[in-house]
Amino acid sequence: MKLKDYREVTLCFLSLDDKKDLLTMFSTMSEEALRWGLPPYNEEWFQRLESRFENIIPLIAIYEERKSVLQPSTNTLMREGGVLVI
Numbered sequence: 001m002k003l004k005d006y007r008e009v010t011l012c013f014l015s016l017d018d019k020k021d022l023l024t025m026f027s028t029m030s031e032e033a034l035r036w037g038l039p040p041y042n043e044e045w046f047q048r049l050e051s052r053f054e055n056i057i058p059l060i061a062i063y064e065e066r067k068s069v070l071q072p073s074t075n076t077l078m079r080e081g082g083v084l085v086i
Helices: 016-027 031-035 043-051 076-080
Strands: 010-013 059-063 066-069
Touching: 016 043, 016 066
Parallel strands: none
Antiparallel strands: 010 059, 059 066
């Protein structure tokens, strides 16, 4: 998929194997970036996300080997746990 700024990202379904990469990504986010999300992004956050896999479309975007969570198709998770929207 090509973004508006012409970067190309790969969209994939989120899997349990992505857990470590996503938690690492969130731990390296700046305070400014976290301000716009709904932290904390930790083990508990991932477990809440995992428990909703059947109710959402859990997508991630991969750019330069870095993974980002995309907004799920429902806003349930957004109210309770937060997501990173790219």
